[in-house]
Amino acid sequence: MYNEKVLKVFQNPSNAGELQDANGVGTIGNASCGDIMKIYLKIVDDVIVDAKFKTFGCAAAIATASVATDMVIGKTVDEALKIKNADVVDFLGGLPPQKIHCSVLAEEAIHAAVEDYRNRQQAK
Amino acid sequence: MRVYLDNSATTRLDNDALEAMLPYFTEKYGNPSSLHSFGREALKAVDEARAEIASLIGAKTNEIYFTSGGSESDNWALKGAIYQSKAKVKHIVTTAIEHPAIIETCEYLEKKDGVKVSYVPVGKDGRVDVESIKNAVTDDTVIVSVMFANNEMGAIQPIKEIGAFCREEGILFHTDAVQAMDSQAIDVNDLNIDMLSMSAHKFHGPKGIGALYIRSGVRIERLIAGGHQERRGRAGTTDTPLIVGMAAALKKAVAMRDEVNARVQKLRDDFIDRVLKEIPYTYLNGGREHRLPNNINFSFGYIEGESILINLDLNGIAVSSGSACSSGSLEPSHVILALGVPEELAHSSIRFSLGRDTTEEEMEYTFNVLKETVEKLRSISPLFNMEKGTGSYV
Ligand SMILES: Cc1ncc(COP(=O)(O)O)c(C=O)c1O
């Protein structure tokens, strides 16, 4: 069902864990739907210098979180917002059609984390 | 190490069953309905297989009808009984934990034919209360269908009591015994069963063959129209090799029953005890009594089932999960939910179904990999705090 690449990333994801000094955090989904995606961003001068994730979800959710966080590190916030779920799925060499639903969570959580960052900036 | 713990999904074909089948593919390939010698030698094998299977459940030879498997038998039993009935209002009593082959057939009959269906709930232990079945039955009830044992969490149902009640009331009683054939002693007369579904690939027989036992005197409409096979009950050229393999497999499974049950149940109980003791926030789904000897079903708090399944698979261990993500649907298993398990824990459910080949070494290896898997996934779960070693769903 999953290709080798997805399995490899799932088995050894990058950026898994909590980011203590994150200044933008986004959470999408809930446990009763079977998926929660939490993304932590550390943003300095509008550049994402670090990103981490925590996931309650399937292998597709974990693999996409790994790839999406890799992709946003080093990008400006605006660049990061342009990264689409399809880019992440392409990088993984494709996902089974019924898994697309799980893979959009990373993109959504990144957007939520950026929003949280911007809210915090405004509050200052 | 490769460990197969998905024997409720399907089993390895038994070697003796395979041996018995082989000549009927290549040498004795005649059509059992043909009058010539080729047909007769095939028919003889089919007759013997039918007699063998019948005797193993206390039935008469002409009460066994071969089908393509459990799903067809379930469809036929329900649709056949409903379409045979001339009543204006028709009602089915079944349970909330049936296999989709029953549930979706009921839903089809509800939609298409206006049949009324009662899905009787189960308790935390996964068993229906006989009183709830009795209470669900009305004057319009055409058939009661209750599975012998559940495929996901192994609960064995009070079939004897339900059978006795249905017999007293004169209501047809069907049971889906697909998961029970190898481990449970079944006598259709003692249990007052009118119809019983079975499937060969769950007891080390070949895939794509099963049977429906229909008590003589019970009439149901046929589902597959065509030739006169199966006493006009089910059209389609008789599949001699699969039928021969099915009979050989069932005979062997019944002969090994007590020995296998004792051995497998010990492996099951040791594993359950160890997991509950050594892996925190782990919950056994279903009761420990009245449970199939080969069934283990756990929910592992704060982590999702499909990711557990894939991580075990990457270590060579084959299991199944009741999470939505593992089925490709949006809903977790209706069976686990029916136990009253909250949705988030239903998404975390894993079934380990042991078999007669399962060894202690395999269970030891599985435990070790499982423990690592749970720790690894909890370490990246937003619901779990590794430092404190506790989790929370809010
Ligand atoms: C309880 C139960 N009923 C019916 C079936 C369907 O059997 P088959 O695969 O032979 O169609 C299964 C198999 O998963 C089962 O476990």
Ligand SMILES: [Zn+2]
């Ligand atoms: Zn998913």
